[in-house]
Amino acid sequence: MANKIEKEFKNRENKGPVRLNKYLSEAGICSRREADKLIEKGLVSVDGRRAETGMKVLPGQVVKVGSKPVAREEEMVVLAVNKPRGIVCTEERRERDSIVRFLNYPRRITYVGRLDKDSEGLLLMTNNGDIINKMMRAGNRHEKEYKVTVDKPVTADFLAKMSSGVAILDTVTRPCRTEQIGKYKFRIVLTQGLNRQIRRMCEALGYEVKELLRTRIMNIELGGLKPGQYRKLTDEELNELYEQIKDSSNETWKGTDRKKDG
Incomplete structure (x- = not known):
């Protein structure tokens, strides 16, 4: 039986107009930002006429990039990936170690949130822009869980300060949840994703992060995935994910907001 997110994906805006940059993104051509650049350069046409930035298209209209007709994706993809250290969360084609190049997935997908280059663990990748927007909105307060190894013994005072809030980035x-799981290790559950947040929090308290592993995003667990491996989410996972995000804002992230997490 199809999951709830997939049903919504298949039914999305099929009877109404959709912004052209979103259409191109869901066709697997490029990101919305890159789509706007293609449109500005005059490389996109709708029904044989040069497209304009911000315009919308209706079902049945013919969209082309250059001379190539394009169509929106009809199959939803949501993957759980174990991102290895050294792989970069970016869509920049010139980056040799980008997550997109590393996975080389046959459909265009992108990451939900990010992990910095030196971090590893669970990363979600999808072609569903609605999931991305709802999960990345900081105001939606969706949980992400990490295991962290630091350079000196974890203390009760350190954990208390971490959990109560740390001054970083102005x-x-x-407040977050923390738990000691080893002499040099602790678990932390965040509901926000400031740039290099955990590393900056630890640094502010006199600690250095040696290893950082994300083990959970909302209801999705890393489980037994080895570095570099990925799997499709199950219908049960997707249905629960849908229940958690259905009332979340889906206002689109803008600009540098994509450079958060990890």
Whole structure:
């Protein structure tokens, strides 16, 4: 039986107009930002006429990039990936170690949130822009869990300060949950994703992160995936994910907001 997210994906805006940059993104051509650049350069046409930035297209209209007709994706893809250290969360084609190049997945997919180059663990990748927007909105407060190894013994005082909020990046981090799981290791559950947040929090308290592994995003667990491996989410996982995000804002992230997490 199809999951709830997949049903919504198949039914999305099929009877109404959709912004051209979103259409091109869901056709697997490029990101929305890159689509706007193609449109500005005059490389996109709709029904034989040069497209304009911000325009919308209706079902049945013929969209082309150059001379190539394009169509939106009809099959939803959501993957759980164990990102290895050294792989970069970017769509920049010139980056040799980008996650897109590394996976080489046959359909165009992109990451939900990011992990920095030196971090590893669970990364979700999808062609469903609605999931990306709803999960990345900081105001939606979706949980992400990490295991962290630091350079000196974890103390109760350190954990208390981490969990109550740490001053970094001209703000104070949200209260979070922490738990010691080894002499040099602790678990932390965040509901926000500031740039290199955990590393900056530890540094502010006199610690250095040696290893950082993301083990969970909301209801999705890393489980037994080895570095570099990926799997499709199950219908049960997708249905539960849908229940958690269905009331979330899906306002599109803009600009550098894509450079958060990890």
